[in-house]
Amino acid sequence: MLDKRTMELPVGEQVRGKNVKEPFCSQYRCGSLLGSGGFGSVFSGQRLSDGLQVAVKQICGDRVQQWARQPGELSPVPMEIALLQQLSEVGGHAGVVRLLDWFELEGRGFLLVLERPPQSQDLFDFITERGALPERLALRFFRQIVEALRFVHAHGIVHRDIKDENIVVDTRTLEVKIVDFGSGAPLKEAAYSEFEGTRVYSPPEWILAQSYEAAPLTVWSLGVLLFDMVCGDIPFERDQEIIKATPIFTRRVSKECQSLIRWCLAFRPEDRPSLDDVLSHPWMEGGEEEEEEHSSPLSPSL
Template sequence: MYNFEEELGRGHFSIVKKAQHVLSKDMVAVKIIDKTTLQDDELDHLHHEVRVMKLIRHPHVIRLYQVCNTNTKLYLILELGEGGDLYEYLTKNGKMDEPRAQRLFRQIAEAVAFCHQHHIAHRDLKPENCVFATRKHEEEEETIKVTDFGLSNDFKPGEKMKTACGSLCYSCPEVLLQEPYDGPLADIWSLGVILFMMVTGRLPFQEPNDYQTITKIVDVKFEIPAFVSNECKDLISRLLVKEPSDRISLAEILAHPWLEGVVINLPSATPYANGRPVISDEQHERILATMSAAGLDPTKVTAALDNRSYDYLASTYFLLAERERPSFPVLIF
């Protein structure tokens, strides 16, 4: 099914490896979680993350292809962000020019808006969780995707969250003050920190110690360099606002003058009843023929798609479909 290659990363309970799908030859990331080391609440949290990733299918969110659950391990087959993460890029190369930052920031904002439309707050937005799809940087078709929904949570409009989470430098004042907070508005603050770093090459709030950093964040004390355009300054200043209800909305972000004229090829987010990407009948039949030639039953493939499965059959179909049409529209489950 998959040929494993080098290790990409390691956490407390998991290892991420690069692997190649045998039939499609596409590279994927495989997150291997050792369930024997997890407490019951940690297992519940893990299952929640998987449920969220199944729900959020968007061109600018890292895609979950397959879930394989055994007695001791959980394997998540994920889209591979081959170009590294945004933090790594900015640390190595410094700030971006604004036209490029506009394109990439809009992609991130579109992904977050889609999550919020489906009542999911990410709660850990930061450059480390924004990954480049390929190593082809600084090109018009450059794509960035949001990942890591480990701290995400469902929300009801107007309902406050209480669990403080996220990374210090990207956390909003109300989270640091341990106040009940609005998840989507906390995400908007984090978008402001990400944008600031993209156009300046540094964080707006980073002091020699955590206490000083927290003080700066709570007091919202930051300075935008003079080389940043007035329109970009305006957007940052409307994102990084102490009072959550005064922060700019995602609809206003996407309509802001700084992003005016920035167009990304975002497919329609129309739901599809049969769980299949929108490809032609000819492409669909060609994929089924390829899978049949590999010994996979087309009837079972069709059933896996109709049942919205996250098994090997469905993942193989979708990987082959991406080769037929790399930008096929979003699916909502």
């Protein structure tokens, strides 16, 4: 998934940004391409003032699906910038990537400067290399993700694209961060009728009626993610499998873990747990003592 080629960013002339006096190229250096997709590209980078390792996300303006107006700004900015700034203003969260800076470039879109652990790997690659994760390690990751999402929802935001590729693991500390808020939106109680996330992580109600609510969508995607962690792959590939909502476990998984996954993957949105319910599930609580015993950094055998 990682492309180690070094590419030059077309930094052009800065128009707007948090630090208007100094252009991007005088504050940061870009390195290799880390990944790319429909949103644009993400590069490794370094802040020149102190050598801090960062990620630089380039967004093409014509690919932005949602825009937001910021106080004091004449022109709208991509919704992703607005959402990340909103979380930063309330102090941020250890499990959510922090936006350090952003720039608008003349005719070239936007650059987002994001924190990046020096030894990091997305969860997709982490699982691809190691296979299915031991339950205690899956629990360690999963608890952090759910707690981070509870913070995100509490501050009026829904991510809408929770998946292994959008979770970054610090391989030294086993701390994880949720990244890529490009599909995110302001949280609302009413149903959503647009979805920019990943279809194989989407719930039955979206497949059947193109409608969903924020909390049940999030919990469904968490069920898919937890299955992915403990089985090594996602449970559903086709729409008919999603609609059936019956995961088939391909590896030995404890009854408690299976029950949590099945609860998150309940066909009816109203039958799924809340994020608080997930955190208080016996599998989540039962692993706390064991997790403390095995709190050392990742060993090569895992």
